[in-house]
Amino acid sequence: MDEEKRLKSQLRGKLWFYVESIIKRELPDDVKYTSKFVNTLMELVYQQICEVGGDLEAFAAHAGRNVVTSEDMLLRTRKNKDLQDFLKLRLLELRESNPARESKR
Numbered sequence: 001m002d003e004e005k006r007l008k009s010q011l012r013g014k015l016w017f018y019v020e021s022i023i024k025r026e027l028p029d030d031v032k033y034t035s036k037f038v039n040t041l042m043e044l045v046y047q048q049i050c051e052v053g054g055d056l057e058a059f060a061a062h063a064g065r066n067v068v069t070s071e072d073m074l075l076r077t078r079k080n081k082d083l084q085d086f087l088k089l090r091l092l093e094l095r096e097s098n099p100a101r102e103s104k105r
Contacts, residue, residue, distance in 0.1 A: 015049075016042045052076060 019042045023033060059072040070091050077084040 012046060015046055019045060
């Protein structure tokens, strides 16, 4: 259990760093923000990651698999057509650039 706590703490720390770097990059220089804002946004992102991860694991388990696949992610995004189309396009690009990585089903 200590390992899990350590990993969650590391993830939150790295997430904080990336969320803050995105805020700095996207906001105009004259816009000020607090560490409480960064922390709140980071927690929102963390909770979203946990929710999506749980859904992906459930989809894989329902299909009798122990490994999450791209099909699970496409199923998760089924209600957001634009995101699903973007992911399909990106997946196609990845498969074309590296055909050796395609699954052997």
